[in-house]
Each structure stands twice: as structure tokens, then as C-alpha cells.
Amino acid sequence: MFRIFRPALTLFLAFTVLTGLIYPLIVTGLAQVAFPWRANGSVIAVGGKPVGSTLIGQAFSAPQYFWSRPSATSPYPDNGLASGGSNLGPTNPALLDAVKARIAALRAADPGNTASIPVGLVTASGSGLDPDISLAAAEYQRDRVAHARHLSPQQVQALINREAHEPWLGVFGEPRVNVLALNLALDKLHVAHVD
């Protein structure tokens, strides 16, 4: 029986070193050389100051910004250290209450808008860090943002179109736009406009 321990221990240690240390270290080395920006979190900076990652969503609640998907992270939305969804079931009354509150907030910020609301804007994302909204969700918010920034809806729509990711070949992926990129582009446009 004791003879079996030697291979077990030796191989366990050998594979811990090989798969647990050497493998991730080599991948890290190559990744840092080949894709340094990607490998370190795709962080974007404005004026030398990091303002976020293109991949990680941020919460916005002011009318002049596009709002992200609702986020169920705690204690505040889009908390990078607490990813996760609401886990509310489809029949849970708490889900319906949350959706109603989100609808009320969207309507309050944009009283004239009577269009039906795209589902993505009133449902919490799976990660709580969804960086994107659907193009429908962007267009729903277009007039509100334009009004708050004294821009024409066409100007804002042009920005949406510029930042939009259409599905590859029309079918692979989903129509979406990155909220942080869109809002940064808005700020840039706005500064230029005021100047």
C-alpha cells in the first residue's frame, strides 16, 4: 500500500508546478509582450487619468449621459469587486417592483417619451458590470441626452452610429454600443461644441 504514495505525491507536486505555476507564468509573459493593454484590463485614460475599462460597465444617472443596464451589485451599482446578477426569479414580486421603479426613473427623466421601453434598460445584467446597451436602449435615450446637452437628436444619433457594434456578418453577436465609450465621446463633442 505504501508504494502507491510515492507516485501520488511526486506526480501531484510535479503537476502543481507545471500547471499551477509554469503554465500561468508563461502565458502571462507572452500576454504581457503581445497584448499588454488587453492583458492589463483594457483601461482607458482621459488626459492621462484612467477613467475605466472598455470592458467593465459604469453606472450613470444624470440625464446628459446614456444610462447603463441596471446592476444588482452591492452596495452600489457596477461595483467592480462584487460581480453578479439579482438572481430574482421570473415570478418574484421583488423583480416586478424593481422593474417598475426603473421604469418610473426613466419616465421621470424623460417625461415626453412615450415609446415602450427596451427590456435591457429595466432588467439587471448577469455580471452587474455589463458595459453595453442594445442599440434600441441607446435610441430610447437619444432625445433625452440631446435635450440635456442642447444638441440635436441627429448629432447624438450620429455618435451612436459611430460607436455601434453591429453583429458580425449580420448574425454573429448582438447589436450593442459601449456606454462608457459613448459617454466619453459625448463629453468630447460637448466640450468642442461649447468652445
Place this chain on the structure above:
Amino acid sequence: MTLEFWALLVALLVGLGLAIKPLGLYMAAIAEGRLPRALLRFETRLFRLAGVDSSQEMGWGAYARALLLFNFLGVLAVYALQRLQGWLPLDPQQFGAVGPRSAFNTAISFVTNTNWQGYAGESTMGNLVQMAGLAVQNFLSAATGIAVAFALIRGFARRSTATIGNFWVDVGRITTYVLLPISFVIALVMVSQGVPQTFQPDQTVGLIAPVSYSIPKTDAQGSPLQDAKGAPVMMTSQATTQTLPMGPVASQEAIKELGTNGGGFYNANSAHPYENPNALTNYLEIFTLLLISAALTYTFGRMVGDTRQGWALLAAMALMFVVAAGAEAHFEQQGNPLLTRQHVTQQATALQSGGNMEGKETRFGIAGSAIFTVAATGTSTGAVNSMFDSNMPLGGMVPMVLMQLGEVAPGGVGTGLYGMLMVALMAVFIGGLMIGRTPEYLGKKIESYQMKMVAIGLLISPLLVLLGTAIAAVVPAGLAGLANPGAHGFSEMLYAYTSASNNNGSAFAGLSANTPFYNLTLGLVMWFGRFVSIVAALAIAGSMASKKRLAVSSGTMPTHGALFVSLLIGTVLLIAGLTFLPALALGPIVEHLTLWGAR
């Protein structure tokens, strides 16, 4: 179903179809030890260091003992690494030691290829535990599963021998020649798409617009204040920064899918944009987690000398997979009728995916979420790119049923093949009874000993699921964990034990499972669900290897045609249907009827 769904499904089947034969042949060469001579010389030296004679084979008992010891050692190591985290290096966020019950659960979870996660990765596990503890088990548990499949294939391929291979050699070769090289390539592609791979600590960035939120006000001692009515007093706080969680994610992500493990670096798993940044990585993850299980059917056909036998198993697996994917996408695309009444549009258009988007990510939509879900629960992966707890009732039932079928569509690496082979034995047994002949499979007579082992292997999981759920449903500690009321709460418990016993690892994650009750019961269920069926499979392998192989005669029931494929699927459905229908009726089915019936 949308065009996006069909496009992704077809692309997936085509991609896998192209990969199955070359990878299947490659794995057959490894299982049969047909390696370049230089490599053989090199590894012989390594094996000698470990006291292993790579030319000496084991009987099934010795094989099982080595396997169990090796895996038990894994549990000890992962447990120790977590408990000692506070004293070990590479813990830049200083998370400190993990609690004993959570560490017990997590250790078993990763060793059994379940990767059920009661903890949240970004706030619990430092880089050393993630890499040297968890990721190592991602490799070794996958290699263990494939080794069992190799042993069982040898049992069918050989005749009148006492041995089924050498466990140390199998695990070593599978890890080094199959899992490592493929993971390496996948990991680099992942990084190129935005999955982090770094040892830097987490980064903090300044928000362009601060976020206001309200939190419960606490007194000086830190306990929450309450007003006269007993409601918590809230105060407003503001977040001006966001912390981006970093780590060696890509290297772990690759083996997480390839080894059908599914344990995420982050709490949100493959829904997290750092684990799965876009539609391409989503495709790659689904492809990778199906790859080995699908290719092993070819390895099987090749090694038993009749590739049609492998294609038949694969056909049964693929049919179940496609039907499940269609059902899942259909139920989720329907959306939630309660939201439709709130003037919310869930229609699929050129501008949005529509459907039930609670718990889903914009970049995957319904198609990318549904196919991922079915792939992760048709295998033992259990990774999630959407939150199943928020699925529509029947959209949550599909992944549950896929696990309850015994995870054979196409199943976890190795486990899927040996699970399907047990079903095949059951199918020829039933078929043999119907036509009044001695059942045989691949020229081997199936006798009462094999059928006993098949029964144990196929029934251990239902037993653990139903027993575990029943206990959880009556004890306060079980009910305390529920996040959702009514039938959905029952589904949460049923899902947890289904997932643990089949070593899947996905969850209806609202369930607060990081409690002593769930950590202990789920830990035990995972251990027995995994190793009872493994030992049964090895016993079958040993007894099959010692049998003669009979020649095909006019009385032999063919096991490669459409008839046998339907018999296989029928057997899978029969076993699971009889066992689980009552439990499913109490959970997702009744919830579905209440939701759509309430007008």
C-alpha cells in the same frame, strides 16, 4: 428562434465537426501509447523518478485505488492552500484564510470537476490559491475523467486480459499532451480579446460621473440603526472610483472550459466581461467546453476498431443537445409576460435581442446565452454566462433536465463518454430482453455483474439529488438559504443538489449556499456523485477486459444504426423521466403554469 441562434448553432456544429476526427485520433494515439520515441524516453525518466514503471499496467482495483488516492491528495492540498492563504505569498488583496467549511466544500468541488462555488472569487481567493490550488485541479480532475474513459474504452477493446492501463501514465500524458497545449493556445486567444492575464494588483480608476447610492446607517459599533418602526435608517453615500479586479484570468479561463470545470475566476463567471468579453470569446468558450467530450467518441470508435460505434454515441448526444438548445432559446426569447404588461418591449428586432434579459448580458443576447447554457449543463462544465435563477421557469428547467439526464449531451470530459457507455449497456440489456437474447455490446456479453455496476453508476446521482433535496426542503437550515419565494425556491434547492451530484457546478445562484448546512451536504454529494460512478465504471472496465470478444453473428443487435441511437436516447429519457418528473412538477413546471396561467 432568431437568425442569431441558428447562425451560432450551425457555426458551433461545423467547428466541432471539423475538430472531432483529428483530436479523436490524437487522443487514441495517447491512450495507446503511440508517442514519438524521444518523448517516450523523456517521460520514462520522469516516471521513474516518481517510482512508476510506465510499461506496467494495472487491474481495475489498483487503477481505482491510485485514482482515489491522487484525488484525495488534491482535496487536502486545496483545503490547506485556502486555510493557509494568510501566510502564503501572491495574495495582493490580503484576503486571508478561507473558513473551514467553505474550504472543505471548495476543495471537494474542484477535485470532483464540479467547481460549485459557494464563495465569490474576486473577494475570497488570492492568485496563489487560484493558480496553484484551483487551476491545478482544473487540469487534474479533467485528466482523471478522461483517464477513466480511456480505461473503459480499453475494457471494450481488449479481450481476455486482466489490466486496463496505468493510472499515473494516463493522467500524466493527458495533462501534458492534451490539456496543456490546447489550454495554452486558447488562453492566448482569450487575452487578445481582452481577458486579463497579469499579476498586478487590482486597479482603481476615477469615475467621470460619481454614483450616488443609499446604504443602511450604522452606529459606532457598526450595527445597523433602525427607526421607530424597525425599518433600517438609510443614508446617502457616493462612489467616485471603481476598482477593476485583475489576475491571471485567461490561463484559468482556458482550462476552465477545456476541462469542463466551470469554476470562474470571478463571481459572475463567464457573464463577467473580463472572463468573456465578446461574441467571439463566447463562441470559443462554448466550442472549447464541448471539444474533448465530442472528440472522445471518435477515440472510442477508433480504439474498439469500428468508428461507427463512436458516431452512434455522438449522434445521440448531438440530437439531445440541439433539441435542448432550441427549447432553451425558445423559452427565454418568449420573455416575461409580467414585464410585457409594464409597457416593456421584449421583441427581437434589428436593434435588440429582446427576450428575458434579467440576468443576461447585452453582448450575448438570448442566442449566445441559451446555447452557452445548454453546452455548460449538457457537459459537466457548469460555467454560466447568464444567471439561471432569473431564467423563465422552463428556461431554468432545461439546464436542470440536461444534468438529470446524467450529463450525456455530450457530458463532461471522460464522464460523458463513460456515462453514455453505461447507458449503452442499459440499452442493449433492455433491447436484449425485448427480443429474448443474451445482451452483448461490441462482442462482449453483458451479464448480471456488469448490469449491477451499471445500475449503481446510473442511479447514484438520482439518489443523491432526491435525498439531498428532500432533506433541504424539510430542515430550517436548508430553507433559510432560499432567495425566491414559492415554487422557485424549491427549484433552487433541486438545482443545487442536481448540480452537485452530477458534478456540474452551475447554480440557481440566489440560494445562499455558503452556509454550514449547504457546504457540508453539497460537499458530500459532490464526492459520492463523482467517485461512486467512477469506481463503477472502472469495475465494468475490468470485467469487460477479461471477457472474450465474440464474433458478429446474424443474432447480434447492431449498435451503430439509427435504431440504436433512438434506443440510446429513449433509455436516457426513460431513466431520468421516471426519476425526476415528480420533483420537476413541484418546481419549474408549477411555476410556469402559475406565471402563464395568471391572466
